[in-house]
Amino acid sequence: xxxxxxxxxxxxxxxxxxxxxxxxxxxxxxxxxxxxxxxxxxxxxxxxxxxxxxxxxxxxxxxxxxxxxxxxxxxxxxxxxxxxxxxxxxxxxxxxxxxxxxxxxxxxxxxxxxxxxxxxxxxxxxxxxxxxxxxxxxxxxxxxxxxxxxxxxxxxxxxxxxxxxxxxxxxxxxxxxxxxxxxxxxxxxxxxxxxxxxxxxxxxxxxx
Numbered sequence: 001x002x003x004x005x006x007x008x009x010x011x012x013x014x015x016x017x018x019x020x021x022x023x024x025x026x027x028x029x030x031x032x033x034x035x036x037x038x039x040x041x042x043x044x045x046x047x048x049x050x051x052x053x054x055x056x057x058x059x060x061x062x063x064x065x066x067x068x069x070x071x072x073x074x075x076x077x078x079x080x081x082x083x084x085x086x087x088x089x090x091x092x093x094x095x096x097x098x099x100x101x102x103x104x105x106x107x108x109x110x111x112x113x114x115x116x117x118x119x120x121x122x123x124x125x126x127x128x129x130x131x132x133x134x135x136x137x138x139x140x141x142x143x144x145x146x147x148x149x150x151x152x153x154x155x156x157x158x159x160x161x162x163x164x165x166x167x168x169x170x171x172x173x174x175x176x177x178x179x180x181x182x183x184x185x186x187x188x189x190x191x192x193x194x195x196x197x198x199x200x201x202x203x204x205x206x207x208x
Contacts, residue, residue, distance in 0.1 A: 024084045038074055045060070046063050065141045072154045076160070079158075080161045083165060086189075104176060107172065108173065122158045128151060128155075
């Protein structure tokens with residue numbers, strides 16, 4: 001099953017960075033597979049819902065609700081996959097024209113801000129769950145699902161995203177502090193068009 005996004009490719013990196021990239025690559029693959037199977041399960045449910053409505057005038061009355069939960073939980077997992085694979089959007093019109101040292105500072109700052117945002121997002125979500133528990137909130141649907149369950153999975157995904165972002169920010173900080181500018185840029189800069197093309201060609205070759 002194709003994964004959402006592309007896992008971090010350790011090719012071309014120094015040996016030490018290739019070794020540290022392997023755990024993140026594994027995390028990316030696992031989260032991508034979880035998201036893919038969630039979407040597959042939702043597609044089966046929607047298909048069953050459509051057939052039952054068409055042939056038997058019956059409805060499970062929950063496909064749209066479950067779809068919302070999968071979208072929220074899956075998005076939090078996709079954040080991690082995109083971050084590890086450097087697939088998040090960055091405006092790089094001038095980036096590659098700047099000196100290597102300035103590129104490194106910008107790449108480090110971008111990673112630091114993403115980590116700060118991820119931690120803030122996880123912390124805010126925890127407040128939402130606390131209110132849900134306090135008020136015993138349920139979904140306004142026929143299922144009347146206690147919202148603490150899907151929200152907890154949503155929070156878990158965002159927490160994983162925060163942990164991954166903090167680890168990557170720490171790694172970027174260490175590279176910058178030790179003066180390994182080239183390694184930092186190689187690991188954290190936006191993907192160039194040539195790099196994206198190379199990855200697409202590799203994916204196409206693997207599918208043949």
